[in-house]
Amino acid sequence: MKYYISAVRVIWLSLSISILYFSLHRLSQLNSMRDVSELMSVMSYGMILISFPIGVVFVVALFFLCLALNVMQISIENKYITTTLVWFFFLSGGYIQWFYLLKKIIKK
Numbered sequence: 583m584k585y586y587i588s589a590v591r592v593i594w595l596s597l598s599i600s601i602l603y604f605s606l607h608r609l610s611q612l613n614s615m616r617d618v619s620e621l622m623s624v625m626s627y628g629m630i631l632i633s634f635p636i637g638v639v640f641v642v643a644l645f646f647l648c649l650a651l652n653v654m655q656i657s658i659e660n661k662y663i664t665t666t667l668v669w670f671f672f673l674s675g676g677y678i679q680w681f682y683l684l685k686k687i688i689k690k
Contacts, residue, residue: 583688587684587688590680591680591681594632594633594676594680597628597632598629598632598669598672598673598676601625601628601629601632601669602625602665602666602669605621605622605624605625605665605669606662606665606666608621609621609661609662609665618661621665622664622665622668625665625668625669626641626668626672629669629672629673629676630672632676633672633675633676633679633680635679636675636676636678636679636683637672637675637676639675640671640672640674640675644668644671644672647671
């Protein structure tokens with residue numbers, strides 16, 4: 583069982599890093615904001631999928647965070663920083679799920 587959990591963690595981390603790499607690589611080839619927005623959506627869907635079910639909770643939290651930043655009129659214009667921050671937000675959710683909560687569930 584221990585090796586199975588370790589394998590799932592390695593696969594999850596590999597997929598997360600791959601999603602970031604391909605997103606940043608593709609981002610360098612895009613010019614229009616519409617294409618960048620679509621890429622961010624695809625990246626977010628991928629991260630939600632590999633960190634399901636906590637990924638859904640983090641989508642809601644990201645929505646409210648973006649809403650609060652919009653109300654405070656804070657925006658990040660750099661598409662690379664925005665992409666990396668969104669990816670890191672979902673990465674932290676997946677990390678909590680696969681490395682912290684899973685460990686606690688298995689101990690019980």
